[in-house]
Amino acid sequence: MDFTVETATDAVVESFRTTKDQRLRELLGSLTRHLHDFVREVEPTIEEWEQAIDFLTAVGQKCDDTRQEFVLLSDVLGVSMLVETINGTEDGTESTVLGPFHMTESPSRELGDSIDLLGTGRACVVSGRVLTADGTPLPGAELDVWQCNEQGFYDVQQPDVQPPGNGRGLFRADDEGRYWFRTVVPSHYPIPTDGPVGRLLDATGRHPYRPAHIHFIVKAAGHLPVTTHVFVADSPYIDSDAVFAVKSGLITEFAESRDEDDAERLGVAVPFAHARFDIVLAPEGSR
Structure with missing residues (x-):
């Protein structure tokens, strides 16, 4: 034929x-x-x-x-978020894109450690719990965390400025499913525009910016893992993320705290930003 x-x-x-x-x-x-x-x-x-x-x-x-x-x-074609949304579940924290910078292994850290190895940004503590849909804590849950610095760059983008592993950490939740770590408040930033994807955005008149966020991959035995973000409320571009990843349930206040007792307990000086972000994992087989 x-x-x-x-x-x-x-x-x-x-x-x-x-x-x-x-x-x-x-x-x-x-x-x-x-x-x-x-x-x-x-x-x-x-x-x-x-x-x-x-x-x-x-x-x-x-x-x-x-x-x-x-x-x-x-990401910029919305395919990554579409795949995430199709494969999501109503029983857990909403998922978002992996992004292009989860390219190196996060170093293991103890709860309360800082993932900021430079100490140059606005001090911040991120804390929360890893839970089941009915609120039961998930002790020992694994949290892989990575973020950009206060200038909007990841460690792999600035190997001559940031030490390897800056802005990254692998944590284990405690016996009550709690986690906490120190960091800096991340910045909004442009996705890389020095390649063909950047030229595509330029040709179509689209901006390359992402609102400020911290990435998480969270896992626990017997539950579906989730790849997600916590977004900084009121960040520029929160309503026009270049990769379409913002979901309202993931937008979180990085509220300023002047609580001296909290600061001493968490190992920071006042004032500091404190973001509280609980993560819910759905049981295996619920998808």
């Missing part, structure tokens, strides 16, 4: 008929149908298709051990 505009999709889908992995066959078939429908709809010129291939090639070439441009592309 001749390969024509009308027969193209069926021919390619049929070529995957002997794929043993049923899910892979389903994914490839659906991808083919949607991609072919897109091409038939927009009717790209040969030059436009070559530009598209060059763009994707450049995205791949920009990836390395500390930079994931394909994740960034997925």
